Amino acid sequence: MRALEVFWVFLRLGLTSFGGPVAHLGYFRAEFVTRRAWLTEQDYADLMALAQFLPGPTSSQTGFAVGLLRAGWPGALAAWLGFTLPSALLMVALALGITRLGDVSAAGWLAGLKVAAVAIVAQAVGGMWSSLVTDRLRAGLALGVAALLVVVPGAGAQVLALLACSLISWRFLPAMALREGHLPPVAVSRGAGLGLLVGCGALLLLLPVLAPLAAGWALLDATYRAGALVFGGGHVVLPLLEAGFVPHFLGHETFIGGYGAANAVPGPLFTFATYLGAAQGSVSPALGAGIATVGVFLPGLLLMAGVLPFWSALSALPAARSALAGVNAGVVGLLLAALYSPVFTGGIRGPRELALALVAYAALTAGRLPAWAVVLGCALLGQFVL
Known part of the structure; x- marks a missing residue:
């Protein structure tokens, strides 16, 4: 059964994917493009480009789309559950006091995991460059985006840079014929996709009305709004969650302590919301964790499923493919900038880390x-060497 296969693959990724959303995209490429050939390099780049344009957790949206294309709706749910479950359970355990990580910022195993992320993202950048940056114009776009984002980081600059890449390549690249190996049919009709988009917007308007009625609704509103309004995913969600939880549900020290631990677990950083849902005292920890987890991921997943059928049709047009070629080159530049900061600057502190x-x-x-083998090896070596 394909959905079960998708679940086990993503569960392993959820257990071993350290390093944040950019590193996750590197793990996904190694698994689904290089190892399993579920997607071509350009298919994967298309999904990454779409996720960069949408609000929500970029790596989780990309994984959700991979599962949807591979095994329909069961595969999409399996991909999200497999990738999210390990870190969500760890964050619940932390909130309940079962696991006490303390200050792990100086731990050798964590330093090793950061080093592994450097190697994995570097491999992804190199492989995608050779496949997607095939002429001087695209090389210029990729390097230009990287230079811009090194100086002006942030989700807003990312979106503007990718939009500029699409306009430049649409204007200066000849119309491109539909390539072989285009995205397989999506298990979502355009009508259903439109309904998902309308539903996503309706929830954003309805939940603030329901929030005063019960603590559960208020918790769902706080996390759904954070997931719906954040571009770039990862650490960008922090101020939105803080505004929704502090001081309404918990104190600032509890909030910051959980955020520090969230950076030491594998999988999506959005499961920090799981910790917040379990740590608040308005509803039971299990119910709070479930509401918060669903709330923070739901808008991004609805947007991805709603836009994907239109994206697939649009990307088949020759002129759109020319524009998308520039976006894909820009995504390579985005990853190149992220390879420098925060991946390299956060993981390489000296000659030992560089050698590893x-x-x-x-x-x-x-x-x-x-x-996954390289990740485990780096963690082990980091504990004894770094």
């Missing part, structure tokens, strides 16, 4: 080891 990163990169490329 080079060994990990060699293991991924020349040794063709799977990403």
